[in-house]
Amino acid sequence: MSTPEDEIRFAEAFNELGESAELMVEPPTAAAIRSKLRRRRATRVTVAAVAALALLAPASWALQQAATAEERDEPVIAEERTGDPTGGEESAKPQEPTPSTEPSLETETGTSETAPPPSFDDLVGQELELPSFGDSTELACPTGPAQLTAADGEGPVHLIKVVHARLSEDGPQRAVALVGCRPGEAMIRQVLVIEAEGDGYAATEQLHLYDYGATASVYDIAPDADYGVLLGLLEEEPCCSTQIQDLDRWIERYRDGGSQKLTGDVPGVFITDLAVSAEVVASGEGTREVVVTVANLGENDAAQFTLNICSTESIRLQGEDSRDCSEGPAQVETVDGLGAGDSYETTWTIEVDPREEWPESGRAYGQEFIVGVQMPSNLIDALVLETDWENNRAQRLFDYDGTD
Amino acid sequence: MMTRDSPDAILDSVSVEQPPLRANQEFDDFYAANVRALTSQLLAYTGNKAEAEDLVAEAFCRALARWRQVREYQNPVAWVRRVAWNLATSQLRRRGVIQRFLNRQRETHETAPDGDRVDLMRALAGITPNHRKAVILRYMAGLTVTEIAEQEGAAEATVRSWLFRGKAALAARLTIQDEREQR
Numbered sequence: 029m030s031t032p033e034d035e036i037r038f039a040e041a042f043n044e045l046g047e048s049a050e051l052m053v054e055p056p057t058a059a060a061i062r063s064k065l066r067r068r069r070a071t072r073v074t075v076a077a078v079a080a081l082a083l084l085a086p087a088s089w090a091l092q093q094a095a096t097a098e099e100r101d102e103p104v105i106a107e108e109r110t111g112d113p114t115g116g117e118e119s120a121k122p123q124e125p126t127p128s129t130e131p132s133l134e135t136e137t138g139t140s141e142t143a144p145p146p147s148f149d150d151l152v153g154q155e156l157e158l159p160s161f162g163d164s165t166e167l168a169c170p171t172g173p174a175q176l177t178a179a180d181g182e183g184p185v186h187l188i189k190v191v192h193a194r195l196s197e198d199g200p201q202r203a204v205a206l207v208g209c210r211p212g213e214a215m216i217r218q219v220l221v222i223e224a225e226g227d228g229y230a231a232t233e234q235l236h237l238y239d240y241g242a243t244a245s246v247y248d249i250a251p252d253a254d255y256g257v258l259l260g261l262l263e264e265e266p267c268c269s270t271q272i273q274d275l276d277r278w279i280e281r282y283r284d285g286g287s288q289k290l291t292g293d294v295p296g297v298f299i300t301d302l303a304v305s306a307e308v309v310a311s312g313e314g315t316r317e318v319v320v321t322v323a324n325l326g327e328n329d330a331a332q333f334t335l336n337i338c339s340t341e342s343i344r345l346q347g348e349d350s351r352d353c354s355e356g357p358a359q360v361e362t363v364d365g366l367g368a369g370d371s372y373e374t375t376w377t378i379e380v381d382p383r384e385e386w387p388e389s390g391r392a393y394g395q396e397f398i399v400g401v402q403m404p405s406n407l408i409d410a411l412v413l414e415t416d417w418e419n420n421r422a423q424r425l426f427d428y429d430g431t432d
Numbered sequence: 433m434m435t436r437d438s439p440d441a442i443l444d445s446v447s448v449e450q451p452p453l454r455a456n457q458e459f460d461d462f463y464a465a466n467v468r469a470l471t472s473q474l475l476a477y478t479g480n481k482a483e484a485e486d487l488v489a490e491a492f493c494r495a496l497a498r499w500r501q502v503r504e505y506q507n508p509v510a511w512v513r514r515v516a517w518n519l520a521t522s523q524l525r526r527r528g529v530i531q532r533f534l535n536r537q538r539e540t541h542e543t544a545p546d547g548d549r550v551d552l553m554r555a556l557a558g559i560t561p562n563h564r565k566a567v568i569l570r571y572m573a574g575l576t577v578t579e580i581a582e583q584e585g586a587a588e589a590t591v592r593s594w595l596f597r598g599k600a601a602l603a604a605r606l607t608i609q610d611e612r613e614q615r
Contacts, residue, residue: 038567038571038599038602039571041552041571041606042552042567042568042571042572043571045472045476045552045553045572046469046472046473046476046572049471049472049473049475049476050468050469050471050472052472052475052481053468053471053472053475053481053484053485054481054485055467055468055471055485055488055489056485056489058459058460058463058464060489061463061489061492061493061496062496064489064493065493065496065497213519213523393597394593394597418585423587423590425589425590425593
């Protein structure tokens with residue numbers, strides 16, 4: 029296929045295409061790029077000021093007042109924006125929600141003291157009103173109402189994790205949820221308190237919202253050992269070319285209506301880098317032995333992780349149906365953590381159909397399977413962060429002639 | 433673990449950050465030297481001029497935001513190219529265009545082409561994103577297999593496979609065009 033003549037033809041054809049395309053495109057000037065950056069920074073400064081205040085004085089949020097919430101909230105934010113962002117001690121103190129305007133679930137249902145807070149499974153699939161994910165996001169991220177789907181589910185608004193925690197020393201256990209939606213490149217996440225209401229559930233308080241241009245995104249939540257919720261924060265939502273390793277990260281503890289940055293080591297935090305590889309070590313008649321290795325390349329222990337597989341149609345895990353990658357990977361193993369610097373090795377047998385049974389597209393393009401490793405944060409009550417996604421999958425190709 | 437400045441310190445650092453004039457000129461020269469080539473590569477990949485221009489502008493904007501760091505890299509244009517291609521890949525994935533390309537490809541293999549003229553841009557649009565990306569980076573950007581593998585975070589063998597298949601798919605489409613033109 030790849031003769032020298034082919035190479036010359038390709039080079040000439042692409043050279044011509046490149047030349048004509050370069051004449052055709054109309055890129056902005058360097059000055060326009062500078063203006064774009066200045067506008068973005070100006071926006072970030074404004075939003076950072078608001079976000080800083082918002083972190084210090086998280087707005088209490090009540091769904092039952094949704095009809096009046098927008099009218100009420102916007103002027104309040106406008107006042108905060110015009111206030112002194114370096115305000116004194118008084119303005120920096122977290123403000124308690126106004127009790128008189130908050131719905132009291134206890135008084136409405138009379139059952140909250142005994143009913144356990146909702147779990148992740150309780151909330152997946154539920155429709156409930158949520159606070160907005162930000163300006164101009166309503167189309168992509170509907171919130172009135174939103175149906176919460178699991179991370180791999182259909183639908184724009186994902187329930188990422190639910191933990192149970194007391195937010196004040198003597199308060200009841202409450203369900204705190206990390207919810208996300210992706211209207212563009214990056215996900216917008218918010219942390220909400222969700223409680224039972226009537227036959228369903230309601231978001232009754234917003235602890236944190238990351239919007240585009242904001243200064244912090246919550247990557248995970250966990251209950252604190254005593255009381256309160258730990259928020260794992262990154263300076264921005266990792267996206268596209270952003271490497272998590274390059275982002276500033278820290279942990280805050282939300283208690284009693286306000287959050288405080290924690291310094292020093294925080295126990296029960298799993299921030300590390302898992303890497304997976306897969307090697308075919310033996311071939312039988314219609315089968316291959318594949319050694320899958322997971323290495324913990326980070327400096328900390330890894331939490332519980334899962335190994336997954338997906339493949340093209342003529343390859344499958346022995347005894348299983350083949351799992352098309354467009355459907356998402358199928359979970360094969362769950363491993364209870366891995367020490368820093370340690371490796372985990374497992375051997376799988378996969379079945380490969382005879383080449384003559386491959387579909388035409390398979391014969392033209394070969395068959396492949398992909399092994400992935402994930403450290404799902406919603407499996408444990410701890411902060412979990414995988415710092416490098418690029419080495420979380422291994423791909424093995426069975427070439428067009430059936431070799432591997 | 434890194435520490436974090438107070439919000440006030442962040443505001444100060446943003447508001448006073450001004451690159452020196454020489455750095456400005458450096459960026460301008462860098463931009464002028466590379467923007468058209470990168471945009472044309474993204475145009476070949478996305479098939480949409482405005483989108484390609486936006487993606488490359490965004491990549492250069494990010495480079496400008498951290499120009500003091502990027503200019504020190506051994507190959508700053510590789511950084512911008514990678515950002516632009518990652519943005520393009522994310523955008524295509526979001527829009528489900530990949531699936532549409534795959535569907536078109538399957539249709540093409542299951543049924544004979546119907547005689548429409550197939551030029552290089554259309555042929556590119558008909559192959560899978562990874563294959564398309566590989567041939568554009570190889571033949572338009574002039575990258576080696578090693579450089580493509582590095583940019584894409586893929587094994588060199590994988591890139592060779594993309595190139596092999598991409599060229600085969602393109603050749604098939606271009607041959608069809610040649611044959612029809614000769615008739």
